[in-house]
Amino acid sequence: MKKYLWGSIIFFACLFLGGTVSANAEAQMYRLYNSNSGEHFYTKDPGERNYLITSGWDSEGIGWIAPDNGEPVYRVYNANAGDHHYTMNLSERDYLISVGWKNEGTGWFSDEDKRTPIYRAYNPNAKAGSHNYSAHSSEQQGLISAGWQDEQIGWYAVAAGGNYSAAEKIAQINALSQRYSNRNVNIYYEGLVDNNAGTAGINPDRQIFAASVAKLPIAAYVQDRINRQLLAPSAELLYLNSANYVNEATSTGGTGSIQFETNFWNKHYTVDDLMRRLFVNSDNLASNQLLAQICYNNMEDFQRYINNVYGVSQYSRMMTAREAGKLMAAIHRQNGIANQVMSETDWKNDKIGALPVKVDHKVGMANRYNHDAAVVYGSQPFILVVLGTDISNQEITKIAQGIYQIVQS
Template sequence: MAVAFRTLDGRDDVLIDPDKPFHAASTMKVPVMIELFRQRAEGIVSLDEPLAIRNEFRSIVDGSPYTLSEGDDSDREVYAALGGTMTLGQLNESMIAVSSNFATNLLIEKLGVENVRRTVKALGAEGMQVLRGVEDQKAFDKGLNNATTARGLLVLLEKLAQGQAVGARADGEMIEVLKRQKFGDAIPAGLPPGTPVAHKTGNITRIHHDAAVVYATRPYVLVVLVRGIDEQKQSAALIAAISRAVFEATQAPAGR
């Protein structure tokens, strides 16, 4: 497990194994979104731009084609659009809010994975590595996986929360997308009901992550990366317990 916590005022932080590498799972979708908004800011793309929806991608190992399985995805909307189009903005919403793997691969193909990597490096998110899209089995078998550290995700979310990733307006839009994330069994579950939280989860077998900006009275960033727990309910409960402890410690009245 790794934990990275810092208040947005920079006055308090806790770092536990912040540079330990983990499979990124779906947390790698955050830098993909940042790259989308960066390219929009530079006039390269528009969120209203339509993109053809086709289910064929190329392995980074040998260029061979592979497809995604609808049954393994958390979203059906993109599959329903096969043969048609969706806008880049719609695909981004699916990628973040419901963690669509299909939308992720389409966006990575459009934006260029090398551009995502450059943006991650430029933002100083050390330990975060975006090599490929999702479900490239040949790459997985060779150990060519997207990776992250708690520190890397902490840096990305701090930049977004402070308007320093792309720009104040774009970063604010991205924060709003992250607030619409549908999976709330980890960090949000440890917060009082109604606490605004902008976050991205990541789950694969025996991996469970959540990375969040918590907009409490004293706002903060919290990243919890968990590896090795078989049952997702157990890992979710662990992350929620950490979230609850952090909230209670940071929001305690003065003198308590």
């Protein structure tokens, strides 16, 4: 999107949230980034922040903590360039207003005790985002090294930015998910630790054909029987062609490695081998053997298990993102075969797997369907499921990157 359109989003966001900005309480100053224009934006208003995230801006956490009183920092807006400027200098503000910038009032205050400097740098080659403001001297020095001009200190803060609360993270993830309100995309997020606890997303309870993500209930139940010592990983199953024709079996073509082996229809396979192939290669034939010979051969117990884990009474390849998320959480807790291989599959660097931390995930693809269900590790682990129609791998990665950035803030 062109820069002036992104600027219009900011302008209308201000109108939507009540016109000029006021500053009457100590505030976390949220920092956002527009990758299309290169502009950083700063606001104390969580509603404005969430509106911009919905519109495509990236959350970059809390820039600094502003005091509840002090000298005002003024905010002005250039509709032609789609750019904001922030200054304590009345003369600078008035000059910009005189040449067409819109006065947006007082954005926040500068700390009179001058506890934390906010550094200002200028890029003379940028049409939007020409100024950067940071509480971190290392960022300032990095910009100067890259050719930005050092404009010293713009104002002062009480402190540099801290971490978002769990509630703020959930609000931002919901806002990010709203970008896909007009798409056939289902997103489910669940935090796994206290400071990112809660669930978020969009259309988490809308059913969709889950493709190979529907192999998760099979794997989870097989591992459950192993954990209850009702099944040994070394147990051997004779390959049965009839397994490929049971209810809800996957197609005999598609992904997998068994189908390319010589005389596979006469072989025995261990449960451990079939489980590993199910995840590493998303092997359809391996999944069908486990479904028919273990799940369906213990139907009453299988139905009990899936009902307890994700609330369904009958196995189906139609699933919701929340159901896939509950299954990923269950597999995460099992600490079994899946946990040994889910980060090293044939798709380990695709979709959610492109994140810069360990990711255990199960992908699914079929015609227009494109899915991923994951446990994302790092300092703030979480569950993320994206089930969609006509969505690319790159879009799934972008969703994951946006949510990861919010969670780590």
